[in-house]
Amino acid sequence: MVQGAEAVHAANPNILIILSGLNFDKDLSYIAKRPVNLTFKGKLVFEAHWYAFTDGQAWVSGNPNQVCGQVAGNMKRMFGYLVDQGWPLFVSEFGVDLRGTNVNDNRYLSCFIAYAAELDLDW
Numbered sequence: 001m002v003q004g005a006e007a008v009h010a011a012n013p014n015i016l017i018i019l020s021g022l023n024f025d026k027d028l029s030y031i032a033k034r035p036v037n038l039t040f041k042g043k044l045v046f047e048a049h050w051y052a053f054t055d056g057q058a059w060v061s062g063n064p065n066q067v068c069g070q071v072a073g074n075m076k077r078m079f080g081y082l083v084d085q086g087w088p089l090f091v092s093e094f095g096v097d098l099r100g101t102n103v104n105d106n107r108y109l110s111c112f113i114a115y116a117a118e119l120d121l122d123w
Contacts, residue, residue, distance in 0.1 A: 001019060001036065001114070002036060002037065002038060003110065005017045005019065005036070005038055005044070006038060006039060007038050008059070009038070009039075009043065010030035010098055013040070013047075015043070016043050016044075016045050017038075017043050017044050017045065018045045018047050018090065019036065019044065019045070019046055019047065020046075020047045020048075020049050021046070021078070021079060022046070024049060024065035024076055024087075025047060025049040025092075025093070026048060026049055026054060026078055026079070027078050027079070028078060028082060029077060029079070031046070031082065032081065034085050038066075040060070042048060044087070044088075045087075045088045045089070046079065046082050046088065046089050047089075047090045047091075047092050048075075048078070048079040048089065048090075048091050048092070048112075049091070049092060049094065049096050050075055050091065050112065051093070051108075052070055052096055052102070052104045052105045052107075052109070053104070055070075055074070055099060055108070057072050057104065058071070058123055059101040059103065059105075059107040059108055059122060060069050060103055060104050064107045064111075067107070067111075068107075068110075068111035068114075071108070071112075071115075072111065072114075072115045075115055078085040080115070080119055083119045083120075083121070087105075089119070089121055090120050090121075093112060094112055096108060096109045
């Protein structure tokens with residue numbers, strides 16, 4: 001990852017370098033134990049994805065407030081902590097069935113938008 005970021009920067013030092021997570025781009029927790037050290041500063045952005053189905057059927061059968069707390073905790077552990085450390089975080093993919101007929105999606109979207117607003121995330 002570091003070699004790739006350095007190669008992109010060498011090819012064009014005027015662009016941002018976006019680093020994605022593992023496991024379908026939802027897990028950046030490994031960065032906490034193994035920070036990315038690059039020769040350049042101020043151009044690194046982390047990217048994550050999170051969908052309603054990421055948490056299985058928890059939204060259908062669980063208490064929405066409790067599930068939202070658990071999901072927000074999962075997002076914090078997987079990638080949200082980077083914002084607290086001062087890193088830019090770009091949530092490039094999230095989504096739901098916009099017809100409004102899926103309980104899982106409807107509950108997830110409210111929770112995700114609240115979490116994104118709390119962290120001032122971009123998408």
